[in-house]
Structure formats: C-alpha cells, structure tokens
Amino acid sequence: MKKTVCALFALIMVLLPLNVAFAAGDSEIEALRGTTLYVYNWGEYISDGEDGAIDVNAEFTKKYGIKVVYDTYENNETMYSKLKSGGVSYDIVIPSDYMIERMIAENMLEKIDFDNIPNFSYIPEKYRNLDYDPTGEYSIPYTVSYVGLIYNTKMVEEDPVSWTALWDERYTNNILMFNNPRDAFAIAQSILGQDYNMDTPEGWRIAAALLKEQKSVNPVYVNDEVFLKMESGEAALAPYYVGDYFLMKENNDDLAFVYPKEGVNYFVDAACILKGAKNKRAAELYLDFINEPEIALANAEYICYGSPNSAVYDNPDYEYYEDELLYPEEGAFKTQLFTNLPPEILALESTLWDDVKNYNATDASYRSLFFGENNAVKTENGEAFTSETIKYGICIGVFLLIVIAFVIFRSVRKRIRENY
C-alpha cells in the first residue's frame, strides 16, 4: 500500500512540471510548432555550437519546434540587392544602422509588436530609439561595435595613433583597406574632419581624392581575407571591426588594436522583421529568444562584438566583462554613426568608389595632395587616358595587327596555291 502511494506521488511529481509547462505554453505558440522561420544574417554572426557553446538555432527549434532556415550575407548592400531583386523571402534580417533607416524609408520593414518581446527590457535606454530608427518600432539592437585600426606590432615602427598610418609609405604593400565604399570613405572622412553623412558632393569628391592618394602605398582591398592576411603576418595595418580583432588575436599574438584619434565609426546591427514576413509571430519569438540572457551571452562570446544586452555586459562571468576596447568609456574618442544617404549621394559615392578602385597611383603627376607640400589638384576626368591605358591599348592593337596580318598572309598563300 505504502509503495503504491509512493509510486503515485512520484508520478505526480514527474507530471507536475510538465503540466505547468503546458499551462504556460501559450496555445498561440503551440500552434507554431512545425512551421518554418527564415532568418537572413551576416556570416559568422550567431553562436553555432562550436566548442561546446550553445547552438542558438538548434536550441530555438528544440524549444519551440519551429524550424529555422538560416542564410548569411557578406555585407549590407548584398543583402539589400538580394531582397530588392525579390527572389527571396525572409522573416528576419539583421542589417546595420544606415541600412535599417533606408529599409524603413523604403517600407521594407514591419513594425515589431514589443508585447511579444518581454526580453526587450534587457536593452537599456541608450540603445533604444537611435537615429536610424527614431521611434524604435522596427528594430532590436543585436550588436554594437566600433571600427578601429588593427596592426602588427612586429611590422610597424611605432604604434599608430592616427588613420594616416594607412597612407604611410613605409608600409607600402603591407596595408589593407576596406573593400566597401561606406567604410573606406569613413576613414578618409575622419582624417578630413568631415561628417560621414554629409550631403555635399564636393566633400565626397575631396574624400575620394584622399582615397586615390592612398593608392601610392598599394593597399589591398579586402573583405573576409583580412583574417588570413593579418593572422599570417602578411599585412601590417588593417582597419576593421573591434570584435574581429579578438578573433585574429587568438591566432596571432603580435596584433594590437587602436582607436585612431580622428574618430571612428560606431555601428549598431539590429534585428528587424521584414514586410510580408510569413511567420511574424515566430519571428517575434526568435527576437525574444536571442535576447534571453543565456542565449545573448553565448552570441556575444561567439561574435566578440559588443552586446547591447544589459544581462550580458553586466554579467561578471562574461568573457569580455568591462573590456575597455569593446565597452569603452563614453566620450573616450570621437564616434559617428552612419545614416542613410540621399539617392544622389549614394550614386555619387558608388561612381567615386569606381574611380578610386581604378585609379593608378604610378600615373600620379603629383605627390601628396593632403600630407605634402605640392598642392596641385588633378582634375577628376584627367585620368581616363593614363599611361597604363595607352600601354594596354598599344599591346592589344599590336596583337590584333599580328592576327590580321596572319589571316591576310594565309588567304594570299591559299590563292597562290590554288592558282598554281
């Protein structure tokens, strides 16, 4: 008899938590079981279960029974082009600040129902309603971080303090540069003391001229290759995101990081729900889930970027707790946020960027427009016919002449043979 009571009691004890869980499990959420959520995020931007860390997407599926289809992109512009082309449909996307502003303006984002996101309470006031989303209705900050200068202490003669180190001829062939216009221009704009978001075409042209001048140190324009090149000691200096510096440092202890004195770009990547999301409720569950202290901590330690989640940065067990690079004191150096640029400036930026990429420094009839004595300014269209172009033109011309001469020779020979 006693045994039976015991057994019954044990059974109740086992069933009790299940029961409670069932009561708490909203029927609305239950109904989402078996559905699919499409997430579009930056590459290497979520804890994926490596080295025993939490696999965020798998955990989400385990908890809610919602399948996560997860794709990645390389940069904001690729993501934007892909969404605009209309060939894809995602529920969640995590773009950067200025791109969010543009997407809000173009009506590409859906308002988030914050009642469904209780964990939003972990996001402090200072990360809410930022310039790109002034009403705070469309986005939930995912990471906050800065751009800075990574350098190899073995390869530089003195520790750089300024962005102008990237123009230093002592490091010719050993300088890396952003291969995207926005970040590259921001560096030139910092040096020139310009606003990153200025709408004066003349200002952008001056910044482009400074970027062209950098060609004399033969910079290598990189995206993800920056990891390979910095870790292997191939390059001395590279501007990149502070979070990635920690990853590189793990593989090359000679690396160091500095926030250049001219100021840096401060950026926020925030999670948004796309207009026309087919599974909006699940998307909100996901946004809530990634802000759960445990999950946000796993993400912050995997990505190594700053976290806007107070449950993470106030946690003494956090790997980067009070790290002075990731969480610098406010006002320690100048920072600027990107905002969306008007279409005509965007168009100008991309043509100027094409010019920069195709500019040939060896043709520069002038030296140093900004750091030197000679102030001769070269006209913008003066570069169309450079000596390199003429060289290639002549080579192709000679080649064509040889081929044509050969064809004529053959047909003449054939005619002679036939008449023979």
Add this chain to the structure above:
Amino acid sequence: MNTRSSLGSKLVASPYIIWAALFIIAPLFFVVYYSFTTASGDFTLANVQALTKYLPTFLRSIWFGIVATLICLVIAFPTAYIISQKSDKIQRTMVMLVMLPMWMSFLIRTYSWMAILQDTGIINSFLAKLGIDSVHMINTGGAVILGMVYNFLPYMILPIYSVMAKLDYSMVEACQDLGGNRLTVVRKCIIPMSVPGIVSGVTMVFVPSVSTFYISQKLGGGSFDLIGDVIERQFQQSYNYNLGAALSLVLMILILISMAFMNKFSDEGEMVI
C-alpha cells in the same frame, strides 16, 4: 534525310526551345532594356555614355584575357599532343588528371593560391629556408594571369586533345613520306588539323578570362579592376542594374565579335592542309 520537321521532332525539341527562350533570350532582352533605361524606367543614353570612363578597365581586361589565352595555348598544345600519343589506358588517366582540379570548387582553389603566393606564403617561406630573398607575387597583374591560366587551362587542353585523339594518322605518315622532318610534320600537318580544337579552346579560355571577377579580387588585391569586378559591384553593392547591364552588353558584344572572328578562322582552317 528528311529535313521537314515532324510533330515528333518538334515535341522533342520543345523543352530546349522553352528553356532557351526563358533563360537565354529573355534575360538578353532584360540586359538590353536595362542598358538604355534609368532606374525609374525612362529611356536614357547616360549608361552607355558612362562607359567611356571604363575604357581603361575594358582594355586591361582584354589584354589580360589575351595573355592568359596565349599562355594556355602554349602550355596546352604540347600537353594535348603528348597525351594523344599515349596508349588508351594512359590517355584516360591523364585526361582524368587534367579534369581532377575541376572536382574542387573554383573559389577554394583560387583562395588557396592566395596562401601560396603571398609574402609569407608557401613559396616565399620555402625560398626563405633556402636563403633566397622573398619575391613579391600576390596582388600583381602576374598573379591574376597565373590564376586565370591555372583555372582555365583544362578548357584549352580538353578540346585540343579531343581533336588530336581523332587525328587521321595517315596524313602524318604521308607528310613523313614526302620528306618532312618532325618540325615540318607538326607545322604542316598537326597544327592545321587541330585548328578546330584550338579555336574552341581559345574561345573557352578567353571568354571566362575577360569576364572573371573573383580571381582579380583575390589574387589582384582589388587594387585594379577587371571589367567583371565593375559589373559585379554594380549589381551587388551599388544596386545600379542599369550601368551594370550596359557594361555587360558591351562585354557581350566584344565577346561575340571575337567569337565570330575565331569561327572564321576555323572555317578556313579545315580547307588549308
């Protein structure tokens, strides 16, 4: 032969015709349409006018393409000839070896060249061990051409080999009977007979070389553009489909002209022996 198309032959051909219309002809129309319109759909010549700015890039791409094709030809011709002279079994193995690299992703193979060529890379570490000064190879035009030759060489070897393998050997014997030495045999007999293979090889190497973008970005360091880079950037980053389409259109026309030229070569080639 019955040349009148029966219902059956029409049915058999229809899947390909639909395919071609949907995925070849229609996109071509889009390219032309985008080239001559603005983002809002109005007619404009601005995209075509902007092309003059990219003349240096076009010339550079074409020159790199020509050099890569010539190097491929010089390497591939003897290789194909040697392979075709071996026994059937060895031929099969060697052809497979030529194709073997293609089993791996083109992107990965190009990326690994970066690790091989860079200043702290495999070649330079080896040279350093031997006490030789390191050579700066990565991020130069030479590295880009090397990447093109490496990646597209099989497309040159295979067509030349397939022509040579079927070569009528009695012609070679006739040439030798008439007193031709080895050089004469190659010059008067083997080269003219393998012209069709050379023509298709040249086309298959030149076209991707001119339009490539990944190789120049990774091995060229992104500091000089090929036309493929500019086109890729218009679509991926600048969201300027119109300029991208105009550039593609010009590239297509250039390639069509060079192909027409090459075909003329092969027609003549069959007659000259």
